[in-house]
Amino acid sequence: MKRRGGLTVGEVAERSGIAVSAVHFYERKGLIASERNDANHRRYSPTVLRKIAIIQVAQRAGIPLREIADAMDFLPPEAKVTVKHWEMLSTRWTDELDDRIARLKRLRDGMAGCIGCGCLSMDTCKLVNPDDKIGANGSGPRYLEDDAPLADDPYRT
Amino acid sequence: MKRRGGLTVGEVAERSGIAVSAVHFYERKGLIASERNDANHRRYSPTVLRKIAIIQVAQRAGIPLREIADAMDFLPPEAKVTVKHWEMLSTRWTDELDDRIARLKRLRDGMAGCIGCGCLSMDTCKLVNPDDKIGANGSGPRYLEDDAPLADDPYRT
């Protein structure tokens, strides 16, 4: 019952470098699909290898499986994944990636800039409370009564 | 029973912007410490705010709590966290951060470079199989029988 009708899970696992259980898992999550043979064994189209490669790249970019699934929903279930498809996915994800990189860079620079300072003020420290945080949500305490830098007053963080 | 003897959990939570349950959680995990008053209520030294700020920054850098705890183990439990301490932690974490940034950048460049290619070969694609992967582990299948780029052969991923 080996060949005829596509790749077995074992083959897919070995070729793609992931565990059989992970292949099952991706299928449950709708990221990949298979047919069944007479023995109820999964048979995968070779396309699945390309899809798993895409999943792995996206995961390394920090995209959660749920989003990867959404993004990949328009990929053909059986037919070859084309360069066109990959182009759409990868441009989408490079943007995401650029964001993550930019955020980490700001954090790194903030850390470097704060090394000598060490104020870590909840209110005034750029590092602790980056631009995207203050004023970003509408309600709740804002600790704005006094925004003079108080690097050495422990009571103001 | 309000003042006298340090900050209450509620105050710590509000000042630091995290939930009371998270303060409890950090304490269970050994990241912060408290004393108890007569009513068995937690009382925190103001230092705890600085520590929570550090925890949050480290988390944004992608450091898991377990490692943050390890790194912070040498911080004084009560006394003020000094600029010196912060210097040690932040230089340690900026290195980590630099690594993460570098990894993401390689991935981003790989993606950009692979947009027109779309080979995604498990064997030959720099994107799917970055330098740090091939030859990195000693045993198991390596798929090296034929390493010519086969961008259009679906059977080779």
Added chain:
DNA sequence: TTACTTCCTCAACTTTAGTTGAGGTCAAGC
């Protein structure tokens, strides 16, 4: 005195990304 609020503990639940194990089927090799 009653109600409200904050606090306490401990257990259970949540999400993400899987892994592990039990119990069972099926074809091949000796």
Added chain:
DNA sequence: GCTTGACCTCAACTAAAGTTGAGGAAGTAA
């Protein structure tokens, strides 16, 4: 005819980082 290996399903477990809820104590306000 039995064992081995690959496969099947389903349930339970893991780790991280918390959140939610039950059941109870203690201090404050009307």
